[in-house]
Amino acid sequence: MRMEDRIRDRIIKNAFLSIFIYGLPVVLMFLTFSITGQRPWEKKQKEKEKVRTEKTNSPSQND
């Protein structure tokens, strides 16, 4: 038993279209960032550094 050629061809064609759909939200997200000037990764990095600094500066509970 084998798959119909028509079905196989449709799977291949739709698979290529799917790759585009998978990437679409990521492309749209960066497009929005470039239009609005947002850089959320930098904001997050600063937040992480702030938390790290606070942890380093706080006195040890074990002392």
Next chain:
Amino acid sequence: MHFIEEVFRNLSTWGLTALVLAIGIAETALGLYKNQWDKNEWTLNVVCFTVPRIIVRPLVTYFTLKFLPYALPGFKDTLDWIPFVWGALIIAIADDLTQYWYHRLHHEVPFLWRFHRTHHSAPYMGMAMASRQNIIYTMFFSQTYLTAALVYVGLGYPALFVKVIKSIITTLAHSSIAWDKPFYQNKWLHPIAWVLERTISTPATHHAHHADTTDDGVGNYKGNFGNMFFIWDVIFGTGVISRQYPKSYGIKFYKEEEWYAQFLWPILKSKKVGSELAVDGPMVGEDPENKLEIDGDSIKRPQSRSFELA
């Protein structure tokens, strides 16, 4: 926001299971499964509901906590800067499109059909159908591992919301509650129905996928593969929208195979002669209605679910 977050967290951990159980009990009490659930059906549906929750969840947890840090060291939470809305969109598309393909390939690739057959074998619809799957099919749910990887890289928060919404949509699409019916009956709701039935899986479109025929213009077991989103069927041309519910469900060549064979095939096989799940059974069964009777001789028409015999 904190309240909504708590609602989703509770739904994710125990709420959805409780909801499915409650509706399932109500369906049983109201006689939906009357004369349709014999001992074999009961056992199969109960085993399919409980065992994956014991086996698959620990497997996914192991994958997330042990395998991913080993395979992708240094990637943990690297994408946690992605804003919630974009994260939710990325997760929803990645998860549901992957499941669409997993599902579609099990219908269109003859070798894979028997791993998915259990989900279609019941001649009825209801809450129990949502979890009625062969264990191999459940264990290799590709979207589960993809989503676990996206959670690992930092999209855990939006994933919580997407997973709960998806579970509600897919479970209700299988249930006997035709929540979409008012949208078709009231003319003023038709514009909403038009958008809704092209966007998400509704009982009408998903019940059509579980129909045992395509000849009535309602059933479409060769399509309507979408789980949360129906839009994949619209885009890829695999969908049929009729706003009606099929008269009968299941597969024409169902032989009421033993529950253990349906749940554990190919580890355990069926003893039913001619079954797709038997040792020497066909890869894809033949629809008895597709046999032509000519002068008393039976001529088999080579047509079955989504495939043709070579």
